[in-house]
Amino acid sequence: MNRRSFIRVVGMTTLGVASAGCAGRAPSDARALARPELLVALGDAPVRALGARYRVLTPAERDVDALRDAIVGSRSLRARLVGAASPPIAEMVRDDFQHGRMVLIDGWLFSVTEARQCALYSLLAA
Amino acid sequence: MHTDARTLENGSLIEGDLCIVGAGAAGITLAREWMDAGHRVLLLEGGGFDYDPRMQELYRGENVGLPYFPLQAARLHYFGGTTGHWAGFCSTLDRHDFETRDWVPHSGWPITRADLEPYYRRALPILQLGSDEWSAAGWQRRDSTLVPFPLDESVAWTKMWQFSPPARFGMLYRDAIVGARDVHLYTHANVVEILANEGATAVDGLRVRTLEGKEHRVRATRYVLACSTIQNARLLLASNGRASAGLGNAHDLVGRFFMEHLEMPSGNLAMLGRAPPSTQMYAFVFGRTKARGELALSAAAQREHRILNATVALEAAPLVEQGKSTFEWATPDVVDKMRVERVVPEDLPAASAVPRTFHLLTRQEQAPNPASRITLGTDRDALGMPRVRLDWRLTELDRRSFRGFYDALGRELGRAGIGRLQMRDWVMEPPTSPWPKSLGGGWHHMGTTRMHADPKQGVVDANCRVHGIANLYVAGAAVYPTAGCVNPTLTLVALTIRLADHLRGLEQRVP
Numbered sequence: 115m116n117r118r119s120f121i122r123v124v125g126m127t128t129l130g131v132a133s134a135g136c137a138g139r140a141p142s143d144a145r146a147l148a149r150p151e152l153l154v155a156l157g158d159a160p161v162r163a164l165g166a167r168y169r170v171l172t173p174a175e176r177d178v179d180a181l182r183d184a185i186v187g188s189r190s191l192r193a194r195l196v197g198a199a200s201p202p203i204a205e206m207v208r209d210d211f212q213h214g215r216m217v218l219i220d221g222w223l224f225s226v227t228e229a230r231q232c233a234l235y236s237l238l239a240a
Numbered sequence: 241m242h243t244d245a246r247t248l249e250n251g252s253l254i255e256g257d258l259c260i261v262g263a264g265a266a267g268i269t270l271a272r273e274w275m276d277a278g279h280r281v282l283l284l285e286g287g288g289f290d291y292d293p294r295m296q297e298l299y300r301g302e303n304v305g306l307p308y309f310p311l312q313a314a315r316l317h318y319f320g321g322t323t324g325h326w327a328g329f330c331s332t333l334d335r336h337d338f339e340t341r342d343w344v345p346h347s348g349w350p351i352t353r354a355d356l357e358p359y360y361r362r363a364l365p366i367l368q369l370g371s372d373e374w375s376a377a378g379w380q381r382r383d384s385t386l387v388p389f390p391l392d393e394s395v396a397w398t399k400m401w402q403f404s405p406p407a408r409f410g411m412l413y414r415d416a417i418v419g420a421r422d423v424h425l426y427t428h429a430n431v432v433e434i435l436a437n438e439g440a441t442a443v444d445g446l447r448v449r450t451l452e453g454k455e456h457r458v459r460a461t462r463y464v465l466a467c468s469t470i471q472n473a474r475l476l477l478a479s480n481g482r483a484s485a486g487l488g489n490a491h492d493l494v495g496r497f498f499m500e501h502l503e504m505p506s507g508n509l510a511m512l513g514r515a516p517p518s519t520q521m522y523a524f525v526f527g528r529t530k531a532r533g534e535l536a537l538s539a540a541a542q543r544e545h546r547i548l549n550a551t552v553a554l555e556a557a558p559l560v561e562q563g564k565s566t567f568e569w570a571t572p573d574v575v576d577k578m579r580v581e582r583v584v585p586e587d588l589p590a591a592s593a594v595p596r597t598f599h600l601l602t603r604q605e606q607a608p609n610p611a612s613r614i615t616l617g618t619d620r621d622a623l624g625m626p627r628v629r630l631d632w633r634l635t636e637l638d639r640r641s642f643r644g645f646y647d648a649l650g651r652e653l654g655r656a657g658i659g660r661l662q663m664r665d666w667v668m669e670p671p672t673s674p675w676p677k678s679l680g681g682g683w684h685h686m687g688t689t690r691m692h693a694d695p696k697q698g699v700v701d702a703n704c705r706v707h708g709i710a711n712l713y714v715a716g717a718a719v720y721p722t723a724g725c726v727n728p729t730l731t732l733v734a735l736t737i738r739l740a741d742h743l744r745g746l747e748q749r750v751p
Binding site: 204216 | 507510511512513514559596597646647650651652654655657659660661662663664665667668
């Protein structure tokens with residue numbers, strides 16, 4: 115499929131949440147984060163390509179540290195907001211969709227968290 | 241009774257109480273409803289009992305707007321009409337389809353879904369449909385393998401469809417019509433002109449021709465045009481002996497607001513998880529499936545995004561393949577096979593093949609658009625009738641609605657943890673972009689004599705009577721002010737039963 119490469123924020127909020135905090139790095143093993151559920155649905159190569167596309171189109175999140183910080187920061191922020199433990203990634207993904215934190219990559223509507231996971235995967239998968 | 245109009249002496253006069261023009265789904269339904277009512281019903285069919293290329297040729301016209309299917313292949317011109325090749329897809333219009341939506345110009349019906357409800361029920365046996373259950377939960381109670389996706393119904397829901405075998409009216413109802421004492425079917429009786437009185441306030445008669453050159457007159461108390469959306473408009477426009485713009489066309493509305501359903505592959509769905517939810521509810525096997533669900537947005541979501549109504553069918557397929565639109569896969573030859581060949585149930589898919597990826601096939605209503613229209617051309621057919629010109633046009637709202645629909649549906653499928661949605665490139669393009677090559681319709685022609693209480697906004701009133709003409713009515717999808725997102729046959733049969741009741745009521749009031 116010859117899709118044009120573009121990425122857009124869809125919905126009510128923006129990607130700004132990513133920079134809201136980089137404090138809680140405790141659970142931030144980047145390899146653990148680089149396992150998007152999309153792998154089962156789409157397979158290795160498409161996920162890798164979609165992740166690479168995300169990095170190209172989101173220059174502020176093009177390396178492992180930036181992506182890890184974005185996911186962990188978002189997770190910590192949400193934990194603080196609800197006054198509870200850090201939510202599992204699956205819950206963050208659902209929460210992204212609930213609140214319109216989505217990105218459009220090659221026509222796919224993804225949660226911003228899982229898009230970052232794909233980007234991490236594209237960097238870390240052997 | 242049945243008479244072949246070719247066997248009548250030239251210049252014959254045919255008389256009755258109710259004259260129905262056209263023996264397709266609407267015309268046959270109306271005739272059946274009037275059987276044994278003590279009135280003489282005339283049912284005029286231009287063709288015979290069998291397919292005849294010379295008859296189809298009468299439907300040939302010019303497509304001058306967006307690319308469209310050849311008109312002579314989109315409709316069938318013989319007893320039974322287009323039910324001779326329809327696929328049997330049935331569902332009901334939604335309640336909000338009847339309402340005025342401030343973001344959809346010219347929307348709103350002068351009747352409600354509740355008005356139509358009892359007639360939907362009466363239409364079921366006519367179309368050989370088994371149940372008046374239209375909820376996903378109801379079908380799940382009947383069959384536990386039919387599990388709808390766990391969607392937030394304030395956003396999206398599973399809209400149910402039922403499938404007629406499909407009912408071929410020509411085969412199903414021929415004996416009953418021909419055997420009826422008070423219904424007189426005339427085949428090869430092509431109406432070429434509606435003859436109005438001097439003030440064009442009532443119909444005095446019809447002029448009928450055969451391809452062999454005979455001409456007859458028909459006279460009745462009331463007349464119902466039931467010869468398809470395009471032909472109804474064509475006949476009104478061509479009947480300009482008393483009104484130069486055509487009958488019922490005082491406000492230049494006849495032929496306008498031609499609508500189709502946009503049936504186009506628009507995206508893909510990848511199910512999530514190692515054990516994704518069952519999709520049996522959404523599966524379809526031609527000739528076997530009795531009911532299935534399609535995905536739709538709630539009325540509230542449509543209002544929020546200011547988009548048109550649509551549903552999406554799931555078709556299991558690898559993502560690397562591209563789905564085709566109706567007009568791409570169903571060439572005139574393929575459509576003709578649907579008429580010729582008996583419906584043979586497809587093989588059931590292997591039980592082990594649990595699909596994880598799907599093409600998303602959208603069926604979206606077309607926004608009512610006065611510039612999308614039927615007019616008369618300069619060419620004439622073998623009967624001397626002006627041929628039609630179809631200027632099919634779409635609007636930015638039609639285009640923008642696809643995008644709005646997929647944004648909202650993709651978000652809800654993600655929130656519910658069901659899967660991820662991918663839009664096709666053309667869906668993401670600006671709404672001013674040209675339509676893609678995959679533009680396609682459902683061969684559903686609607687709207688050229690739209691229903692409205694105000695004669696300045698509609699050709700027929702809420703009872704399907706042509707405004708300003710005392711004894712002329714229209715039956716069929718031509719009266720739809722908006723198209724909804726479901727195939728038109730069930731609703732047009734329901735509306736025809738309603739019209740039959742209305743006309744019977746008028747007869748009973750006569751002293």
